[in-house]
Amino acid sequence: MCGAWAAEPDDTRPAARFQGRGRRRGVVGPPDHRDRPPFCRPGDPAGAVAGPAVQEATPTGGEPPADSGDERWTDRPAGARRAPLACRHPGGAGYSVARRRRRLEPLVTLPGPLIFTGNAHPALGEAICASLGIPMGRAEVxxxxxENIFVRICENVRERDVFLVxxxxxPVNASFMELLIMIDAVRRASAGRITAVIPYFAYGRSDKKDQPRVPITARLIxxxxxxxxxxxxxTMDLHAGQIQGFFNIxxxxxxxxGLLGDAIREREFRGVVVAPDLGSAKRARNMAEGLGAPLALCEKRRVSNNDEAQVLHLIGDVDGQDALIIDDEVDTAGTLVEVATLLKGHGAKTISAACTHGVLSGPALERLEHSPLSRLLVTDSLPLPGDAxxxxxxxxxxxxxxxxxxxxxxxQSVGALFP
Structure with missing residues (x-):
C-alpha cells in the first residue's frame, strides 16, 4: 500500500520513522501529500482519516502509549509495517536506490594458456600444444x-597464464639458464602466473649431503x-620425492x-618386475601392482663418485620368467646393464627395462647394444640421440x-592424473 502503513497484527517488527527535510512527523509520501494526515493513502482527500486498518491498531477504549520520547509511537500504530522503499521514495514512480537491482556484467571467457619452449626439447613443446589444440607461443631464444643467452617474448603476456616448457x-647448464632468463622475461612483461614445466629435473641426484663438503644442488636449483x-x-618422476620440499611455491x-604400464600391457607382459636398487623399490612395486606381477629386488652399492656401481645380490625368483626392470632414469646405463647381467645369470628368459627419463649419456648406447637387454622403453621427456x-x-x-x-x-585437480 504505497505511502501508507499497512496493518499486520502478526508483524510487530519495529521500523524507524521516515524523515525528510521539511516534512512533518509521520508524513509519508511525495511532497504534494504533505498536507494530508499521517497514514493516508496518496489518493485520499486532504480531510480523510486513517482507514480501518489503522483504526483497528488501537484497541477500543484503549489509550495510546504514553509519550516515552520514542517518536515511533507517535507515527505508526502497533502491528503496522512500513511500505516498501520504492513506494516511500520522494520521487514516486516506484524507484529506490537501495532496492535497485545491480546489472550483471557479461561473463568473460578465460583466455587460454600461453606455452613457450626453449631450445632443450622444442619437439616436446610442440607436441604439448598439439594435444591442447593451441599454437605455440612466439619467442626468440x-x-x-x-655464448650469452638472449630471450625475447614476441607476443603480449600481460596478466596471462604462462607455461615455459x-x-x-x-647441454644441461645452458638449458637451465635459458629457463631462468625466460622466466625473468615474462615476469618483467607482467605475466599473471608463470609455471615452469620441467619434465626432467636435472641435478635431481644432488638431493642430500652424502659426503663431507658437498652441495645440495637440487635445493640451489x-x-x-x-x-x-x-x-x-x-615436473615428472623426480629422482627423489623430497625435492618437492625444496620449493616454497x-x-x-x-x-x-601409467603411460609405461599401458605400453607394457599392449605387449602382454607376463613376468617379474625388478627394482634395480632400494631407491626404486616403491616405483617398481607400484608397477608390479598395476601389472599384477610379482616383485624382485636387487641390492646395489655405489663404490665411487663416478658411474661405476656394484650389484650385490638378487632378492626374488626370476628363473625361467620374463624380467622387467623399472627405474626413474637411465643415464650411463651402468646400473641397468649390471642388473640385466645378474638377472641373466639367475635364469631370466628375457630381460627388458622401462625408465621415465632416457638421459643416455657417455657410453650408454654402446653398453646397451652389448647387454642382455632386449628392449628399453623410455619417454620423450628428453630428446633421444639420433643413433639410439x-x-x-x-x-x-x-x-x-x-x-x-x-x-x-x-x-582443476592435478592429483586425478596419478595412476
Missing part, C-alpha cells in the same frame, strides 16, 4: 657469439627458479608409470603434460 637436456620469478613448478610431480638403436622405444608424455597444464590453468 638464441645465443650471442660470446624446458627439460634438463644437454629450486632457489634460483623461485628467485627468477616462477609461480609454480610442474606449489610443485606438482607427475608420473609416467633398435632396442630403444619411446612413449610420448605430451598428452599427460598437456592435460596437467589444462587442469592447472582451469583450477
Amino acid at each position: 638464441s645465443s650471442f657469439s660470446n 624446458q627439460s634438463g637436456a644437454r 629450486a632457489n634460483l627458479l623461485e628467485t627468477a620469478g616462477a609461480s609454480r613448478i610442474l 606449489p610443485t606438482d610431480e607427475l608420473t609416467a608409470l 638403436g633398435d632396442k630403444i622405444e619411446s612413449v610420448s608424455v605430451a598428452p599427460l603434460l598437456g592435460e596437467a597444464i589444462h587442469r592447472i590453468h582451469t583450477g
Whole structure:
C-alpha cells in the first residue's frame, strides 16, 4: 500500500520513522501529500482519516502509549509495517536506490594458456600444444657469439597464464639458464602466473649431503627458479620425492608409470618386475601392482663418485620368467646393464627395462647394444640421440603434460592424473 502503513497484527517488527527535510512527523509520501494526515493513502482527500486498518491498531477504549520520547509511537500504530522503499521514495514512480537491482556484467571467457619452449626439447613443446589444440607461443631464444643467452617474448603476456616448457637436456647448464632468463622475461612483461614445466629435473641426484663438503644442488636449483620469478613448478618422476620440499611455491610431480604400464600391457607382459636398487623399490612395486606381477629386488652399492656401481645380490625368483626392470632414469646405463647381467645369470628368459627419463649419456648406447637387454622403453621427456638403436622405444608424455597444464590453468585437480 504505497505511502501508507499497512496493518499486520502478526508483524510487530519495529521500523524507524521516515524523515525528510521539511516534512512533518509521520508524513509519508511525495511532497504534494504533505498536507494530508499521517497514514493516508496518496489518493485520499486532504480531510480523510486513517482507514480501518489503522483504526483497528488501537484497541477500543484503549489509550495510546504514553509519550516515552520514542517518536515511533507517535507515527505508526502497533502491528503496522512500513511500505516498501520504492513506494516511500520522494520521487514516486516506484524507484529506490537501495532496492535497485545491480546489472550483471557479461561473463568473460578465460583466455587460454600461453606455452613457450626453449631450445632443450622444442619437439616436446610442440607436441604439448598439439594435444591442447593451441599454437605455440612466439619467442626468440638464441645465443650471442660470446655464448650469452638472449630471450625475447614476441607476443603480449600481460596478466596471462604462462607455461615455459624446458627439460634438463644437454647441454644441461645452458638449458637451465635459458629457463631462468625466460622466466625473468615474462615476469618483467607482467605475466599473471608463470609455471615452469620441467619434465626432467636435472641435478635431481644432488638431493642430500652424502659426503663431507658437498652441495645440495637440487635445493640451489629450486632457489634460483623461485628467485627468477616462477609461480609454480610442474615436473615428472623426480629422482627423489623430497625435492618437492625444496620449493616454497606449489610443485606438482607427475608420473609416467601409467603411460609405461599401458605400453607394457599392449605387449602382454607376463613376468617379474625388478627394482634395480632400494631407491626404486616403491616405483617398481607400484608397477608390479598395476601389472599384477610379482616383485624382485636387487641390492646395489655405489663404490665411487663416478658411474661405476656394484650389484650385490638378487632378492626374488626370476628363473625361467620374463624380467622387467623399472627405474626413474637411465643415464650411463651402468646400473641397468649390471642388473640385466645378474638377472641373466639367475635364469631370466628375457630381460627388458622401462625408465621415465632416457638421459643416455657417455657410453650408454654402446653398453646397451652389448647387454642382455632386449628392449628399453623410455619417454620423450628428453630428446633421444639420433643413433639410439633398435632396442630403444619411446612413449610420448605430451598428452599427460598437456592435460596437467589444462587442469592447472582451469583450477582443476592435478592429483586425478596419478595412476
